[in-house]
Amino acid sequence: MSTASLLNMSGIVKKFSGVIALNGVNFNLEKGEVVSLCGENGSGKSTLMKVLTGVHPFGSYEGDIYYKGELLQSRNIGDSEEKGIAIIHQELTLVKELSILENIFLGAEISRHGVLDHSAMYKQTKALLTRVKLDVDPDTPVRTLGVGQQQLVEIAKALSKNAEILVLDEPSAPLTESETEVLLAIVKQLRSEGVSCVYISHKLNEVKEISDRICVIRDGEHIGTQDAKQMTTDDIISMMVGRELKELFPREEHDIGEPILKVGPVTAKISKAANLYQVKDVSFELRKGEILGVAGLVGSGRTELMQCIYGSYNGVYECPIELNGQSIKIRNPEQALSQGIAMVPEDRKRHGIVPIMGVGQNITLAGLSMFAGLGQALDESAENRAIKESIARLKVKTAGQELAIKSLSGGNQQKAILAKFLLLEPGILILDEPTRGIDVGAKYEIYKLMFELVKQGISIIMVSSELPEVLGISDRVLVMHEGKLKGVLENQGLTQEQVMDCALAEE
Numbered sequence: 001m002s003t004a005s006l007l008n009m010s011g012i013v014k015k016f017s018g019v020i021a022l023n024g025v026n027f028n029l030e031k032g033e034v035v036s037l038c039g040e041n042g043s044g045k046s047t048l049m050k051v052l053t054g055v056h057p058f059g060s061y062e063g064d065i066y067y068k069g070e071l072l073q074s075r076n077i078g079d080s081e082e083k084g085i086a087i088i089h090q091e092l093t094l095v096k097e098l099s100i101l102e103n104i105f106l107g108a109e110i111s112r113h114g115v116l117d118h119s120a121m122y123k124q125t126k127a128l129l130t131r132v133k134l135d136v137d138p139d140t141p142v143r144t145l146g147v148g149q150q151q152l153v154e155i156a157k158a159l160s161k162n163a164e165i166l167v168l169d170e171p172s173a174p175l176t177e178s179e180t181e182v183l184l185a186i187v188k189q190l191r192s193e194g195v196s197c198v199y200i201s202h203k204l205n206e207v208k209e210i211s212d213r214i215c216v217i218r219d220g221e222h223i224g225t226q227d228a229k230q231m232t233t234d235d236i237i238s239m240m241v242g243r244e245l246k247e248l249f250p251r252e253e254h255d256i257g258e259p260i261l262k263v264g265p266v267t268a269k270i271s272k273a274a275n276l277y278q279v280k281d282v283s284f285e286l287r288k289g290e291i292l293g294v295a296g297l298v299g300s301g302r303t304e305l306m307q308c309i310y311g312s313y314n315g316v317y318e319c320p321i322e323l324n325g326q327s328i329k330i331r332n333p334e335q336a337l338s339q340g341i342a343m344v345p346e347d348r349k350r351h352g353i354v355p356i357m358g359v360g361q362n363i364t365l366a367g368l369s370m371f372a373g374l375g376q377a378l379d380e381s382a383e384n385r386a387i388k389e390s391i392a393r394l395k396v397k398t399a400g401q402e403l404a405i406k407s408l409s410g411g412n413q414q415k416a417i418l419a420k421f422l423l424l425e426p427g428i429l430i431l432d433e434p435t436r437g438i439d440v441g442a443k444y445e446i447y448k449l450m451f452e453l454v455k456q457g458i459s460i461i462m463v464s465s466e467l468p469e470v471l472g473i474s475d476r477v478l479v480m481h482e483g484k485l486k487g488v489l490e491n492q493g494l495t496q497e498q499v500m501d502c503a504l505a506e507e
């Protein structure tokens with residue numbers, strides 16, 4: 001390893017109350033280089049980058065970090081940012097109630113003669129948004145943006161810091177394909193300007209496309225760093241999981257029954273006054289024991305359609321539902337759950353978890369009534385048993401069920417949320433981007449679990465932006481575009497092109 005590297009991390013050890021998250025990891029980065037960090041959920045990627053960026057301050061880890069030839073001793077993120085090291089965190093960190101502009105300049109406001117210079121900040125924000133190809137007003141409140149758009153704002157914010165090293169921790173997880181293309185183009189542009197990037201993603205095609213070198217860690221150990229050109233996706237996977245994965249989609253035969261759910265026509269818009277429909281006249285059926293994939297581009301209305309069914313849509317809508325031949329009314333998620341319809345939401349931080357509560361508590365939160373004994377007291381041993389089973393069934397990697405869920409790695413949080421809804425034993429399970437941020441090995445486990453569920457007669461609706469996943473496991477595919485249903489395709493050897501053609505076909 002050359003001592004002239006821009007960044008040299010060596011022998012990094014990081015422990016959390018007994019758990020060794022990093023066990024002597026080496027990592028280096030040259031100027032104008034993109035290095036991807038790959039590893040399974042919980043392998044220590046985010047932790048390594050938190051050590052670099054001062055989230056875990058100097059003194060809280062062992063090993064050395066040399067940056068531009070000097071020992072880096074960051075006390076906090078601010079210290080690192082000042083030195084030119086910025087990070088886009090895996091979980092969104094924007095303040096929802098503030099505008100885009102306020103978020104970007106938070107703590108770094110521009111003022112003139114002691115007064116905030118709104119027009120200067122507005123101009124700069126506008127320019128940053130143009131760079132990330134987000135065409136919205138800088139004064140727009142962040143809470144009105146979708147997760148993908150919020151992520152683009154995070155990227156714009158990081159760009160505003162003019163970093164020399166930019167760490168992107170799963171930046172593409174909430175992005176659609178076209179948004180991801182914008183992101184990759186930005187990273188390439190930064191590289192050509194001499195900025196160095198650390199890129200973390202479970203999407204290995206992106207990793208292949210963007211990296212100069214690829215560094216793989218497993219269980220906190222440095223497995224190897226190699227030239228990206230010399231590595232195939234299979235090489236990366238086997239270094240990550242320590243074995244070969246023969247197939248990515250463990251499709252299994254299962255019986256499909258009669259339609260049990262009839263939805264529609266669904267119509268939804270943000271407000272009465274809005275003239276754009278997010279969902280327009282969409283009707284479909286879901287059959288017993290089937291996996292129905294929902295595909296579509298950005299703004300196709302997939303998530304909104306699911307929210308209407310689940311009673312969580314925040315706007316004006318109509319959504320007639322027939323369950324087992326009976327027409328039912330669902331006005332909120334509680335009513336949906338009581339009818340046996342559960343939904344694992346897209347934005348886990350906002351809707352899925354209570355971050356400071358324990359992993360176990362989060363899992364049983366929605367189903368607490370199941371463990372109420374006769375006198376309404378909680379049957380703790382039954383609850384504990386259920387938690388243990390859930391953690392084992394989904395292979396949630398946690399040092400203990402008491403641990404606050406926010407300290408789990410991103411993918412393991414996602415598994416815990418799945419566990420929470422499975423505990424409710426729903427007849428219909430809606431999964432919105434179920435494998436976002438999940439590593440290849442864990443994805444495989446989740447697909448297997450989905451097949452196990454449909455074999456038990458549960459019906460699954462899966463919204464996913466990853467077409468290979470939709471095609472890999474769905475029985476039928478619902479194709480949406482701009483709020484409309486463009487087609488329902490039987491999946492017998494369906495190709496990506498066929499789905500895209502269907503989405504974009506003229507009416």
Ligand SMILES: Nc1ncnc2c1ncn2[C@@H]1O[C@H](COP(=O)(O)OP(=O)(O)OP(=O)(O)O)[C@@H](O)[C@H]1O
Binds near residue numbers: 019410
């Ligand atoms: N604040 C914390 N307290 C306790 N344990 C932690 C904390 N942060 C991380 N860990 C543990 O350290 C290990 C590494 O986690 P990390 O978040 O770095 O994984 P990751 O590789 O980023 O995974 P993912 O792909 O799921 O994001 C995990 O076992 C995690 O539970």
Ligand SMILES: [Mg+2]
Binds near residue numbers: 046
């Ligand atoms: Mg992570």
